[in-house]
Amino acid sequence: MEPQHGQPVLILGAGPGGTTLLDLFSEEVLINVIGVVDSDPNAPGLRLAKERDIPVFHDIEKALEKSGSCMVFNLTKDEGLSEVAARWVGASSVLGGPEAKLIWQIISRLQTMQEELWENQIRMQAVINNVREGIISIDPKGTIENANPASEMVFGYEPGELIGQNVKVLMPEPDRSMHDTYLRSYHRTGKKNVIGKYREVIGLAKNGQRFPLEINVAEMEFDERKHFVGLVRDITERKQAEEKMTQLALYDQLTGLPNRTLFHERLEFARAQADRTKSLVALLFIDLDGFKAVNDSLGHNIGDLLLKEVSQRLKNSVRESDTTARMGGDEFTVILTNLQETGVASQIAEKIITSLNKPITLDGNSCSIGASIGLAIYPDHAEDLESLIKKADAAMYQAKEGGKNACVIFS
Secondary structure, three states: OOOOOOEEEEEEOOOHHHHHHHHHHHOOOOEEEEEEEOOOOOOHHHHHHHHOOOOEEOOHHHHHHHHOOOEEEEOOOOOHHHHHHHHHHOHHHEEEHHHHHHHHHHHHHHHHHHHHHHHHHHHHHHHHHHOOOEEEEEOOOOEEEEEOHHHHHHHOOOOOOOOOOEHHHHOOOOHHHHHHHHHHHHHHHOOOOOEOOEEEEEEEOOOOOEEEEEEEEEEEEEOOEEEEEEEEEEOHHHHHHHHHHHHHHHEOOOOOOEOHHHHHHHHHHHHHHHHHHOOEEEEEEEEEEOHHHHHHHHOHHHHHHHHHHHHHHHHHHOOOOOEEEEEEOOEEEEEEEEEOOOHHHHHHHHHHHHHHHOOEEEOOEEEOOEEEEEEEEEOOOOOOHHHHHHHHHHHHHHHHHOOOOOEEEOO
């Protein structure tokens, strides 16, 4: 048995009360049980004392002589034993009767509270380790103190690998370089620009891959220092779902071009930009010549392939800053932005016609088509977008009536 340093205690009585007190005191570092006394050799407390290498006695006088200066707890009903003990160690060092019972009850309650606290800590740790959200705590300098398994999985680290690293390791540039500045500014000003708010940021995995991340940072204070706890969630799947919904709502599913809805949004943006920069916007309405004959004779599958090819040729004929949209069927539009004179729009329209006139081969079938294009300019031909659309559409019908495969500027 290792030597113990604490208040020496001698327990009188090895029945239920003495056994419980012995069990309680054995766990306390501030108490050193130096012996247990009971005249009954079969008392349960004596067996427990022997298991823990604590001296046992059957005679109180011998026990007191052996123990020297100590505290005596009398857990028997014989107060005469307290008087005997008082002659050896002094009355102030003897607790018996109600006093000993009260001390035993207090210590028993404290031990129960300690066990409950420990159980709560175990439950809390189990929750932290099993939640799907990542939980990362850092100290005031940004060093990671704790990271639950979910956060390690989010960033691709092995268990415990994040502990001790600076939280900047989870950030791509420029956030990585700016993080220390953010912390210093917060400690200096106390302004909570990001604390307590859900934010979408970009996270950096161990393998260098970037991914969308949702984070909420909370502030805590203990040991007279501020600490920070971040709840993190990989939102890659959510972002992909949002992009898919956007694709369905704003883009034509066959060609991948903006649909009618997005066309109107882009046209409104182009108008606002033109007003701001004093430039022009050209709107081209395009109707394919000969598409119906191909679709009827070769089938809808070939017709769909033809529309995809037309979409690609239209995109290749305009600038990256321009918008090509499919309005439905074989009708397309092109928005040309930031123009300084109308001649550029006419040149692009002729380029489109030339591109679409080139032979197209689809699944071994050769197809020939053309394009009738109507062209209207904002603000030269219309001061509002509704009128601009109508005039470009009217010009396109003029091109149809004039022999097709040509561009007509509204007049």
